[in-house]
Ligand SMILES: Nc1nc(C(F)(F)F)ncc1COP(=O)(O)OP(=O)(O)O
């Protein structure tokens with residue numbers, strides 16, 4: 001699936017550790033609500049470690065994504081991304097080097113890279129990233145080893161420094177933050193608990209999409 005920046009609008013990220021019912025159910029509801037991309041981030045306490053179960057989960061969720069016409073991205077695990085026929089891979093600064101990731105997945109898969117500073121953003125561009133994830137915007141409960149909060153100001157700084165690659169903001173984001181984040185220069189927002197902890201993942205996804213559409217006016 002070809003990468004286009006609007007796919008970054010409402011980027012849902014989750015693993016089984018983030019939900020208390022089948023992740024497939026939550027993903028279907030979020031997709032009905034209007035998420036535009038999904039990342040399987042099966043990581044941390046309570047996540048599935050067995051390779052065969054991770055593959056089965058990835059294939060199950062990829063199918064849902066493709067039923068709703070959205071890209072299926074795998075976090076960190078390049079072998080799982082390739083084995084499951086994912087549409088892309090996301091790597092951070094402590095993971096497989098982005099340039100190596102790009103050579104392993106080839107030119108047609110989507111490559112996302114986490115970038116905390118303008119220097120890391122510039123390196124990600126050189127390494128062939130299609131988008132960068134910048135954060136944490138606000139305090140987050142979803143990532144055990146999150147760095148210090150940088151806020152939307154970091155995105156403004158990257159744009160001032162001439163970084164033009166598509167950006168998704170991540171970290172503690174709620175629907176009321178979308179306007180500020182988009183006006184700072186991001187193409188979209190990435191969320192975990194705002195959807196996984198919601199009473200209705202469908203309504204939560206729809207609220208994010210509505211805010212994105214308002215911000216684009
Ligand atoms: N998983 C991510 N996805 C994004 C995305 F851009 F997709 F929103 N941005 C940032 C991260 C964080 O990536 P990383 O720093 O490697 O930590 P972890 O592997 O624990 O997620």
Ligand SMILES: [Mg+2]
Pocket residue numbers: 075076090091092093095
């Ligand atoms: Mg990572």
